[in-house]
Amino acid sequence: MTSYYEASARERLHALLDKDSFREFLPPTERVVSPHLVQLDTPAAFDDGVIVGRATLDGRPVLVAAQEGGFMGGAVGEVHGAKLVGLLERARDEKPAAVLLLVESGGVRLHEANAGLIGVSEIMRAVLALRSEGVPVLVLDGGQFGCFGGMGIVARLCDAIVMSEEGRLGLSGPEVIETTCGVEEFDSRDRALVWRTVGGKHRYLLGEADALVADDIAAFREAAIGLLDTTPDLSLAALAAEHERLGARLQKFGALRDALDIWSALGVAKPEKLPLLEADAFNAVVAGKRA
Amino acid sequence: MEKLTFEFFGGAPVNATCAPALVGVVGSGNLEVLIEPAALDGACAIEILTAARGFGETWRAVLDDFFARHKLADVRISINDVGATPAVVALRLDQAVEDFLGGEK
Numbered sequence: 001m002t003s004y005y006e007a008s009a010r011e012r013l014h015a016l017l018d019k020d021s022f023r024e025f026l027p028p029t030e031r032v033v034s035p036h037l038v039q040l041d042t043p044a045a046f047d048d049g050v051i052v053g054r055a056t057l058d059g060r061p062v063l064v065a066a067q068e069g070g071f072m073g074g075a076v077g078e079v080h081g082a083k084l085v086g087l088l089e090r091a092r093d094e095k096p097a098a099v100l101l102l103v104e105s106g107g108v109r110l111h112e113a114n115a116g117l118i119g120v121s122e123i124m125r126a127v128l129a130l131r132s133e134g135v136p137v138l139v140l141d142g143g144q145f146g147c148f149g150g151m152g153i154v155a156r157l158c159d160a161i162v163m164s165e166e167g168r169l170g171l172s173g174p175e176v177i178e179t180t181c182g183v184e185e186f187d188s189r190d191r192a193l194v195w196r197t198v199g200g201k202h203r204y205l206l207g208e209a210d211a212l213v214a215d216d217i218a219a220f221r222e223a224a225i226g227l228l229d230t231t232p233d234l235s236l237a238a239l240a241a242e243h244e245r246l247g248a249r250l251q252k253f254g255a256l257r258d259a260l261d262i263w264s265a266l267g268v269a270k271p272e273k274l275p276l277l278e279a280d281a282f283n284a285v286v287a288g289k290r291a
Numbered sequence: 292m293e294k295l296t297f298e299f300f301g302g303a304p305v306n307a308t309c310a311p312a313l314v315g316v317v318g319s320g321n322l323e324v325l326i327e328p329a330a331l332d333g334a335c336a337i338e339i340l341t342a343a344r345g346f347g348e349t350w351r352a353v354l355d356d357f358f359a360r361h362k363l364a365d366v367r368i369s370i371n372d373v374g375a376t377p378a379v380v381a382l383r384l385d386q387a388v389e390d391f392l393g394g395e396k
Contacts, residue, residue: 008316010313027311027313028311028313028323028325029311029325029327031369041292042292042342043292043317043340043341043342043371043372043373044317044340044371045316045317045323045371046313046323046325046369046371047313049317068316070316070317070318070321071316071317071318072317072318
């Protein structure tokens with residue numbers, strides 16, 4: 001068992017994909033680094049914090065990207081964003097079985113301001129364009145920095161999300177909420193609160209993540225293989241159904257203050273026990289109870 | 292930021308077919324080390340971009356030790372550093388060489 005949470009982006013790719021199948025586009029030796037960070041007198045990374053390339057997964061062709069949270073929180077700068085957009089656009093030509101996004105990002109890299117914002121919007125557009133041509137985009141989220149900001153939106157524009165409990169998914173991260181709304185609203189140092197609000201188990205129960213797996217790269221691999229045959233559906237009917245589902249969810253849970261209240265409303269007998277359960281036991285307890 | 296460059300001579304050329312290797316991450320107290328074959332007339336060239344200014348002598352000492360452990364020639368090593376300690380630098384360099392030469396993991 002190899003922890004997905006502890007691994008670097010390169011280590012994740014190495015262990016997740018078929019052995020020795022990964023070929024990197026714009027590898028570090030090309031030195032396509034951020035032009036902005038140098039001007040700010042800040043060290044850049046040779047891959048700008050994202051690794052993109054081609055590989056096989058269970059023998060099937062995939063294009064894949066992995067964000068490195070250790071470099072500036074995986075934030076999307078101009079080069080970083082362009083690599084992701086380029087990969088997604090390439091997929092429209094190559095038509096791989098799927099595109100895998102191993103996300104780990106706080107969102108836009110604030111050092112690069114508008115260039116980063118534009119990058120994120122271009123990623124969103126590219127995800128939707130690719131899905132509309134029938135290629136599924138699958139998200140894996142289990143890194144130390146979670147997936148927030150613009151990348152949180154990107155993740156929810158994709159076909160499916162695989163999370164571990166350790167993974168986190170949201171728009172504003174806990175620190176941002178605390179800073180803007182006060183510690184009474186959200187205490188970002190309360191780790192139990194953070195994880196039961198933005199962590200994988202809650203996202204799975206709310207229906208935002210499609211699979212909850214153990215913090216094990218092999219478990220992420222199995223889940224991704226199982227999703228390779230996902231068929232994107234961007235029809236108006238699918239969109240309307242999704243909006244209906246979200247509306248009903250808001251109606252049902254909107255007044256509740258804590259994830260524990262929601263789990264209770266979903267029919268989980270001992271909601272306070274859920275954070276303690278391993279993935280298998282958790283999945284057994286919540287079977288048929290998701291929102 | 293400060294840019295430092297070092298050159299070492301007298302090493303043994305590595306197999307030119309060795310694939311470049313990258314280890315480490317550009318994060319606080321950490322560094323990334325990119326190592327690749329290069330035609331350098333027998334030199335081992337090391338270039339560092341570091342956020343911490345004024346530590347040239349410390350880098351020199353760590354890299355002298357490194358070259359004593361690994362006498363490489365025709366190799367280029369490029370480093371992006373965010374204030375890693377000498378011990379971390381030494382470990383990352385060893386890790387890079389191990390990956391580069393296809394050592395056992």
